[in-house]
Structures are given as C-alpha cells and as structure tokens.
Amino acid sequence: MALLHISALSVEFPTANGALRAVDQVSFELEEGEVLGVVGESGSGKSVTMLALMGLVPIPGRVRAERMVFGGRDLLGISDRERRRLTGKDITMIFQDPTTSLNPCFTIGFQLTEALRVHERMDHKSARRHTIALLEQVGIPDAESRLKAFPHQLSGGMSQRVMIAMAIACNPRLLIADEPTTALDVTVQAQILELLQSLQRERGMALILITHNMGVVAEMARRIIVMYAGQIVEDRSAAGLFDAPEHPYTAALLAALPERGGIDGRLATIPGMIPGPYDRPMGCLFSPRCAYATEFSRRVPPELRAWQGGRIRCHYPLGDPQRAAKIAADQPALER
Amino acid sequence: MTPVVRARDLVQTYAVRRGLLRAAAKLQAVRGVSLEIAPGQTLAVVGESGSGKSTLGRMIGLIEKPLTGELELDGADAIKRASGTAARLRRTVQFVFQNPYGSLNPRKKIGAILTEPLIINTDLTRKDRIAKAQDMMARVGLRPEHYTRYPHMFSGGQRQRIAIARALILDPKLVVADEPISALDVSIQAQVLNLLADLQRDTGVAYLFISHDLTVVGHIAHNVLVLYLGVAVEQGPKTVIFDRPLHPYTQALLASTPVTTGTKRPRIVVKGEPPSPINPPPGCVFSTRCPYVTDRCRLERPATRVVAGRLVACHYAEKFLQTMSS
Numbered sequence: 116m117a118l119l120h121i122s123a124l125s126v127e128f129p130t131a132n133g134a135l136r137a138v139d140q141v142s143f144e145l146e147e148g149e150v151l152g153v154v155g156e157s158g159s160g161k162s163v164t165m166l167a168l169m170g171l172v173p174i175p176g177r178v179r180a181e182r183m184v185f186g187g188r189d190l191l192g193i194s195d196r197e198r199r200r201l202t203g204k205d206i207t208m209i210f211q212d213p214t215t216s217l218n219p220c221f222t223i224g225f226q227l228t229e230a231l232r233v234h235e236r237m238d239h240k241s242a243r244r245h246t247i248a249l250l251e252q253v254g255i256p257d258a259e260s261r262l263k264a265f266p267h268q269l270s271g272g273m274s275q276r277v278m279i280a281m282a283i284a285c286n287p288r289l290l291i292a293d294e295p296t297t298a299l300d301v302t303v304q305a306q307i308l309e310l311l312q313s314l315q316r317e318r319g320m321a322l323i324l325i326t327h328n329m330g331v332v333a334e335m336a337r338r339i340i341v342m343y344a345g346q347i348v349e350d351r352s353a354a355g356l357f358d359a360p361e362h363p364y365t366a367a368l369l370a371a372l373p374e375r376g377g378i379d380g381r382l383a384t385i386p387g388m389i390p391g392p393y394d395r396p397m398g399c400l401f402s403p404r405c406a407y408a409t410e411f412s413r414r415v416p417p418e419l420r421a422w423q424g425g426r427i428r429c430h431y432p433l434g435d436p437q438r439a440a441k442i443a444a445d446q447p448a449l450e451r
Numbered sequence: 452m453t454p455v456v457r458a459r460d461l462v463q464t465y466a467v468r469r470g471l472l473r474a475a476a477k478l479q480a481v482r483g484v485s486l487e488i489a490p491g492q493t494l495a496v497v498g499e500s501g502s503g504k505s506t507l508g509r510m511i512g513l514i515e516k517p518l519t520g521e522l523e524l525d526g527a528d529a530i531k532r533a534s535g536t537a538a539r540l541r542r543t544v545q546f547v548f549q550n551p552y553g554s555l556n557p558r559k560k561i562g563a564i565l566t567e568p569l570i571i572n573t574d575l576t577r578k579d580r581i582a583k584a585q586d587m588m589a590r591v592g593l594r595p596e597h598y599t600r601y602p603h604m605f606s607g608g609q610r611q612r613i614a615i616a617r618a619l620i621l622d623p624k625l626v627v628a629d630e631p632i633s634a635l636d637v638s639i640q641a642q643v644l645n646l647l648a649d650l651q652r653d654t655g656v657a658y659l660f661i662s663h664d665l666t667v668v669g670h671i672a673h674n675v676l677v678l679y680l681g682v683a684v685e686q687g688p689k690t691v692i693f694d695r696p697l698h699p700y701t702q703a704l705l706a707s708t709p710v711t712t713g714t715k716r717p718r719i720v721v722k723g724e725p726p727s728p729i730n731p732p733p734g735c736v737f738s739t740r741c742p743y744v745t746d747r748c749r750l751e752r753p754a755t756r757v758v759a760g761r762l763v764a765c766h767y768a769e770k771f772l773q774t775m776s777s
Contacts, residue, residue, distance in 0.1 A: 330709030373670035
C-alpha cells in the first residue's frame with residue numbers, strides 16, 4: 116500500500132472578489148522510500164499542496180479533499196492533537212530560507228532536542244547524545260560545541276544542515292523539502308543535495324522535493340510532477356519527462372532553459388503569464404499560452420488521465436500518433 | 452576600437468564594525484581585479500555570495516569609487532575625472548538591478564520613470580522626450596497604454612522590461628546588469644534574456660552581466676570572469692573556460708551546477724563554505740576548500756598568468772592542462 120494517498124485535494128482562499136483557488140483537484144500517491152520532484156513556476160500551487168498535507172494552510176484557507184491518507188491513517192478526520200503527533204515525527208518539512216526557519220532566541224541544541232523530547236519522550240541527557248550524533252550525520256564539524264550556538268552564528272549552508280538534522284531527528288517516513296537549496300550558493304547547494312540524497316538512501320524515507328529548478332529535480336528525483344496554475348499537468352518518470360515530455364507546458368518549460376540553447380542563441384519562450392484568480396480560462400488552463408490550443412481545448416478542460424506510464428492533463432499529448440488529426444478536427448485556435 | 456571599460460587592479464575595502472568596543476575590521480571586497488569589455492560584448496562575472504561581484508559592478512557603474520586602481524570608461528578616466536566629464540561618463544553606463552519590485556519608484560508612472568533621465572541628461576523638448584520613451588517601450592515589448600500606469604500594475608517580467616528600458620534610454624555604451632533575471636520564473640527569464648540579446652544586436656551596447664547561474668552565463672556571455680573572495684581566479688572567452696576549466700574553483704562551479712541535459716558530470720563536491728572576506732587565507736584564496744591543495748598554495752598567492760587562452764591564478768594550471776590533454 117502506498118505511503119501517501121491524496122485524491123482531489125483543493126485549497127481555496129476567500130478574497131473580497133470570490134475564492135482564489137490555489138490548489139485544484141490534486142491527486143497523487145507516493146510509495147515508501149520514493150523520491151518525488153514537484154516542479155512549477157511561482158503561483159503553481161506546489162508549496163500550498165504540501166502545506167495542506169502538513170495541516171499548515173494559514174487561516175482563512177479552506178482545504179478540501181476526497182481522501183488524504185498517510186501510512187494508513189486518515190488525515191482528514193484527524194484531531195489537531197493527533198496531527199501534531201504526526202507532523203514533526205513521521206512527516207517533516209524543511210523550507211527555503213533556513214535562517215528564518217530557526218528561532219533566533221534559542222540555541223541550536225535546544226531547538227534540536229525539542230523534537231526528541233516531545234515526540235520520543237527522551238530525557239535531557241539521551242536527547243543531547245542523540246542530537247550530537249545527528250549533527251555529525253548532517254556534516255556539521257565540532258558538533259558538541261555547536262549545540263550552544265545561536266542561529267545567527269551559522270552560515271546559510273550550516274543553518275540548512277541544522278534544519279535537516281531537526282527534520283530527520285525522529286526518523287520520519289516522509290521528508291518534504293520546499294526549495295531547500297534556492298537560497299544557497301551553487302557549491303553549497305551541491306553539498307546539501309548530496310546530503311539529502313544519502314540520508315534518503317540510508318534511511319529509506321520518502322522524499323518530496325519542491326523546486327522551480329529543473330536541473331535539481333533532474334539529478335535527484337526518479338519521478339516528477341509538473342504543476343501549472345494549481346493543477347497537476349504531467350506526472351512521469353524523470354528520464355521520460357526530460358527526454359520526451361508529453362505536455363506542451365512541460366516541453367515549453369524545458370525549451371526555455373538556457374542550457375538547452377535554443378536556435379541561433381534565442382531561447383524558446385512561453386507567451387503570456389500564468390492565469391490569475393480572475394482570468395482563469397474556461398477550458399484547459401494552459402490554452403491561452405499553448406501553441407497547439409484548439410477551439411475545443413479552450414472550451415472543455417482536459418481531465419488528468421493515465422498516459423504512457425504516467426499521467427497527463429492534455430487533450431493532445433505530444434507523443435500521441437493521432438495528435439495532428441485530432442487537432443485538425445477540433446479546429447486550431449486562430450489567435451493566442 | 453576603444454574598449455567600453457578598461458579597469459586595472461581595482462581594489463575596494465569596507466570597514467565593518469564588530470560590536471561596540473572592538474576595532475572596525477577591514478573587509479576586502481575586491482582585491483585587484485582587471486578587466487576589459489569591447490563594444491557590443493558581454494562579460495559575465497560569476498561568483499558566489501561574498502565574492503565581490505556586486506561591488507565590482509558598482510565600481511564600474513560609478514556608484515562607488517574604488518579605493519585604488521584605474522578605471523577608464525569609453526576612453527575617459529573615470530577616477531580622476533576631467534572637469535565636465537562626470538555627467539558624460541554617467542551617461543555611458545547604466546544599471547539594471549536584481550529586484551524589479553524594489554528598483555522602480557512605486558509613486559511614479561512608467562512615463563515619468565522613463566523620461567526622467569532625459570530631463571536630467573538631455574536638452575530634448577517635452578514632445579521629443581515622450582516620443583523617445585514610447586519608442587523605447589515598444590522596443591522592450593511594452594504597449595503604448597502602459598505609459599500612464601504605475602509599477603504595481605505590472606508582473607515581475609514586465610517590470611524588468613521597464614528597468615531595461617530606463618537603462619537604455621540614454622543610449623549608454625555599457626549596462627551593468629546585477630542578477631537581472633534571478634528573481635524571475637523560468638519562462639519569463641527566457642523572454643528577458645532574449646530581449647537583452649536583441650537590444651545588444653540592435654544598439655551595440657555592452658553588458659557587464661553579474662550572475663551566479665552558470666547555465667545562464669553559458670548562454671549569454673562572450674567572456675567570463677570567475678570571482679572568488681574578491682580575486683579573479685579565471686577569466687577569458689566563455690567557450691575556452693566552459694570547455695576546459697583550469698582553475699579548481701571553476702571546475703567545481705561547473706560540476707556543481709545541476710542540469711537536465713546530457714551525461715551527468717561527476718559532481719566534484721568541494722567541502723565547506725567560502726571563508727569570510729574579513730580575513731581571507733594568506734596564500735591562494737581557494738586553498739581552504741580546494742581538493743588539490745598543497746603547502747605551496749597555503750603560503751604563496753599564485754600569479755595570474757595566461758594559460759591556454761585564458762588568464763588563470765592557480766599554481767598548477769599548467770599541470771591540469773597537461774593531464775586533460777593526455
């Protein structure tokens with residue numbers, strides 16, 4: 116049985132002009148020990164999806180789902196008390212900016228032992244011993260003396276290591292890393308990715324890596340979910356996705372990467388922008404920017420369906436042999 | 452042709468206070484960097500945080516004066532400025548900053564933002580200024596009706612277009628672009644990179660492009676300067692450096708950059724983090740993290756010299772070249 120099962124998860128934020136739908140009917144499963152990459156541009160709903168899973172969606176956000184099951188336990192009907200027992204122990208999360216995720220008023224040692232004392236009911240001494248071992252595991256030199264350090268005395272890379280130590284303290288079954296290396300320098304980013312990868316392998320924990328950096332997921336994840344405007348548009352193995360993307364959005368996103376060069380030094384671009392809350396298209400959400408949009412796709416939203424060993428939300432997947440005929444039959448849209 | 456910029460041995464230090472009673476420390480941001488940019492060329496300055504890349508840009512952009520060193524902009528001495536040249540010099544170099552949310556005045560309409568440099572620096576009539584601003588807007592892909600809108604009505608990518616239009620409206624010879632696309636989404640990054648390339652082709656403007664993203668640099672730059680702790684460890688034509696990096700730091704940077712294409716390079720993970728620029732290591736700046744470090748590196752600062760078509764500051768550059776060729 117899958118470790119995590121989410122179906123039809125939606126998150127809405129009420130605003131003066133009606134509800135803003137940040138996450139729209141997101142469904143996915145995650146196996147024990149799997150590494151999943153979630154990519155998308157800003158506003159694609161990738162972070163809010165994970166916050167909903169953690170029970171951290173800020174008020175007045177509304178979370179609805181058909182199912183949300185983690186390790187056989189239903190997360191929907193759970194009391195706040197029970198949820199707190201789960202988060203920080205079995206599901207943990209690290210965030211983009213490590214320097215603001217740590218409490219500046221307490222020492223590293225205090226913040227690290229807290230999780231162990233609360234969740235594992237360890238006494239002070241064994242928590243301390245355990246914490247030193249953890250810091251050594253995440254590659255912090257001279258761990259014992261670091262316990263007394265305050266967050267401002269650490270560099271960005273060191274702070275992120277402390278966050279990771281805190282996240283793995285109680286042997287979680289799932290670690291969610293939200294842009295864990297975006298605030299770090301390239302050489303330090305490589306160190307942190309290496310650390311996450313080795314910890315994941317040693318402990319067999321599942322890892323969800325949220326990022327906008329295609330290169331990072333390409334090197335880390337086996338499977339990748341691409342999100343656009345709150346929806347999953349493609350879900351596929353990393354190898355398949357980067358070699359032969361099926362969704363026009365994924366293909367356009369990859370073509371826009373500077374490393375892919377483009378033709379005559381010009382990069383491929385995606386015209387327009389992600390739809391805002393007030394200009395959501397009627398049909399496919401990507402249709403106003405899609406090079407292959409038709410009158411049909413502008414009217415009828417595609418469902419997320421199984422396709423080529425993965426899933427896709429598109430009427431005309433790029434690998435479909437009947438694609439050209441289908442587009443012709445549905446009347447290509449004249450203008451974008 | 453006269454280079455747009457010629458800088459020699461630029462040095463900049465800052466006094467950093469460390470508490471009430473302790474003496475101020477000297478932070479060496481840039482420690483003797485020389486560079487040249489020809490018209491119509493792009494020099495990318497690559498480095499991590501604290502490498503001094505922004506300080507270098509600010510000195511060349513005339514925002515701050517170097518402590519020592521020589522700087523010529525378009526053939527004119529920019530440090531001992533002859534009387535009357537200051538205003539002309541400022542017109543030759545303009546800036547585009549990283550954060551388009553912070554670099555545009557929220558209380559001014561786009562028209563006012565674009566015409567202000569013309570009021571200060573030219574004798575154009577009001578009508579000509581408006582015409583020039585509207586022409587510039589069209590060239591960066593903004594619509595005429597945007598003229599009377601405020602910055603908050605635009606997305607990040609559009610704001611960066613406005614910032615680029617403002618930088619180019621005085622027809623500068625050089626634009627210093629400090630991380631101009633790192634705050635933007637991938638699809639928008641591509642649009643702005645294309646725009647910068649188009650404008651360079653049309654106007655012959657040169658760019659000093661400051662970036663930490665090597666995939667972007669690999670795409671846009673003609674020449675590359677790799678900065679580490681205020682020292683140019685390797686500098687030369689992009690293809691030369693990207694094909695065969697000779698400085699271990701450049702090698703590490705290239706190997707650490709995650710990419711989606713091709714065969715995966717073995718990741719050379721350098722240990723630790725850059726030391727503080729307040730007390731840099733005495734020998735080679737990279738010696739504390741270099742995988743090939745020797746005693747000589749820790750004591751003796753390597754000379755910058757030409758090896759295989761680029762400038763490099765590593766004692767063992769020639770050796771690396773030999774092992775690579777064999």
